[in-house]
């Protein structure tokens with residue numbers, strides 16, 4: 001009997017220690033995260049906005065690093081910054097019309113310039129010819145359109161005097177030698193920068209009402225890099241959740257060791273092959289993508305994605321259970337340029353008729369396999385399955401194994417019935433859809449299957 005007890009207690013001990021083997025920062029109860037994320041996993045599609053002084057050189061938001069510019073070299077952009085046509089209400093309308101449900105804006109990028117009015121620096125929009133807090137107007141405009149609002153804030157700061165020179169810094173020594181770093185960093189005190197960073201995050205999460213997303217960017221631990229100790233990430237995380245209990249936070253604070261170190265992962269400029277996992281567990285995820293090869297406004301960059309490619313990014317993300325955060329880099333006058341407007345317009349045209357296959361949708365159950373040239377999404381609440389037809393077939397589409405599982409089929413863009421043929425008689429479970437030979441006038445047609 002005693003032996004049985006002993007064995008039982010050992011077993012219980014093992015289980016509990018296994019269950020708690022991953023560390024927690026502990027700002028909330030396990031299970032609360034899912035509730036905080038619910039709106040976000042439903043909404044699926046957001047707008048990223050990269051806007052700062054780098055809109056003036058208009059040749060990448062990393063221009064300060066790429067061209068090894070000093071603070072003095074960069075000062076001319078601060079003096080010139082005057083976005084006279086900035087009207088965030090128009091931006092918000094454009095985001096909404098494109099089908100986006102939330103937006104995240106750069107409050108400070110790596111260059112260190114603050115688009116908001118901060119007590120802790122003079123390097124901010126209020127001291128430029130813009131003369132005002134650009135974030136305040138932005139938040140109000142986006143909220144007024146019913147969009148959720150998020151702040152991007154750069155952990156890196158290439159302007160702050162105490163931010164030590166590292167491998168990403170514009171003044172990185174050419175030979176990367178320890179002595180050169182030591183010389184450059186003499187008198188710099190990262191603990192002062194850390195305090196500045198915490199103060200600014202506190203301002204952002206105190207002075208602008210409810211903030212839905214905090215998007216901190218980024219960590220690069222290791223030699224001549226920076227990670228959670230430099231940022232004070234654990235403390236930062238606790239503070240953010242205290243100030244904004246509903247907030248959701250990205251995964252770039254170098255807190256992957258903690259179960260509650262992030263809310264979603266952020267594959268950047270890539271198409272994931274499967275639903276991303278961390279420690280073997282599927283996690284919430286969002287891919288961030290540009291229209292072309294730069295986040296900030298880039299006048300001469302010409303690798304703009306087509307509407308079809310952009311839609312594939314959106315549908316492809318949802319088909320693997322993820323979100324898309326699609327970036328606009330407004331000009332230095334405060335406008336979305338014509339290429340961004342065209343791209344957003346095309347997304348909106350498609351979303352207006354097809355958003356039912358995006359909002360509330362996720363990866364299809366395993367029993368449904370996408371036939372070649374298609375992508376599937378699935379709405380678990382309505383039990384509808386969506387087939388996105390990327391390559392238009394000739395007159396019929398075979399959905400292998402779908403036959404017994406479907407009770408009605410229609411196009412999504414016009415709710416017109418699609419007839420289908422079962423092949424049970426020949427011992428097959430394929431569902432054969434009869435499609436018009438001519439592709440409907442929709443960039444990517446969607447077929448809605450009502451499941452039994």
Ligand code: GLC
Pocket residue numbers: 050061062217218268288295
């Ligand atoms: C990278 C880049 C940055 C951009 C961000 C968006 O981390 O440093 O320029 O803001 O990705 O995800």
